[in-house]
Amino acid sequence: MKIYLNLKFCNIRILNIINLFKLEHDPHASIGLLANYDSLELYNRNNINQKSIKVDFCSKKNNYRCLNFTKKNEILYKVSGIKKSYIPFILDLTAGLGNDSFIFSFLGCRVLMIERHPVIAALLTDGLQRAYQNTKIGDWIKKRLHLIATDSINILESSIFKPDIIYLDPMYPISKNKSLPKKNMQILRVLIGHHSDDYEKILYMSRKLAKNRVIIKRPAYAKAISQNKINFFINTKHHRFDIYRPF
Numbered sequence: 001m002k003i004y005l006n007l008k009f010c011n012i013r014i015l016n017i018i019n020l021f022k023l024e025h026d027p028h029a030s031i032g033l034l035a036n037y038d039s040l041e042l043y044n045r046n047n048i049n050q051k052s053i054k055v056d057f058c059s060k061k062n063n064y065r066c067l068n069f070t071k072k073n074e075i076l077y078k079v080s081g082i083k084k085s086y087i088p089f090i091l092d093l094t095a096g097l098g099n100d101s102f103i104f105s106f107l108g109c110r111v112l113m114i115e116r117h118p119v120i121a122a123l124l125t126d127g128l129q130r131a132y133q134n135t136k137i138g139d140w141i142k143k144r145l146h147l148i149a150t151d152s153i154n155i156l157e158s159s160i161f162k163p164d165i166i167y168l169d170p171m172y173p174i175s176k177n178k179s180l181p182k183k184n185m186q187i188l189r190v191l192i193g194h195h196s197d198d199y200e201k202i203l204y205m206s207r208k209l210a211k212n213r214v215i216i217k218r219p220a221y222a223k224a225i226s227q228n229k230i231n232f233f234i235n236t237k238h239h240r241f242d243i244y245r246p247f
Contacts, residue, residue: 004032021118040126055127088164093152105144121149156205166206169217
């Protein structure tokens, strides 16, 4: 995978991640990876004033969400069906920047993140390594949150894992009636582009593999990714969680 690499402050740990995912320097790429002392950050070279992206499981935002957690206000607690007697193992097939996977792991779930894009996988690996060393969250993160860099289809076909829940958060469709997506999403769209994934196939395979349910996160304005009947759904102001029972 070729991308602009700004490795001025690169250390051995970061260099190992770059080599692991076989990232190569492209001086003409519009999106760059910055080794910023002890973290990897993604940035838009065409807009240097735009804030860079990094995976930071120890961020103030995550810390606030965890400290202010209640069963009533945490939507991921509701959609996963967590109970005292039921803490599911979750397979996140579209990990992205790992935000939802982190919250699931905070709630006590073991979560396996799957991410196929090598640059996003590099960001996740960097974020996980830093989180594992954190004195506050490192111990439980090591036990609950892990990553495999591969295509989700490979995982579904292998049937090695038997998750209670399969979670999908596909790239949101562009809406002509909505304002521009958040800056993070704008950068990711440039990096990843638009894939023509057959999510109907992925949903079908997921429903055969998951023990309890398949959860698909969608923006409130978007249609379901499949014509198959949704068993039930949970709405928030901006999102909808379509939930399918396994076959």
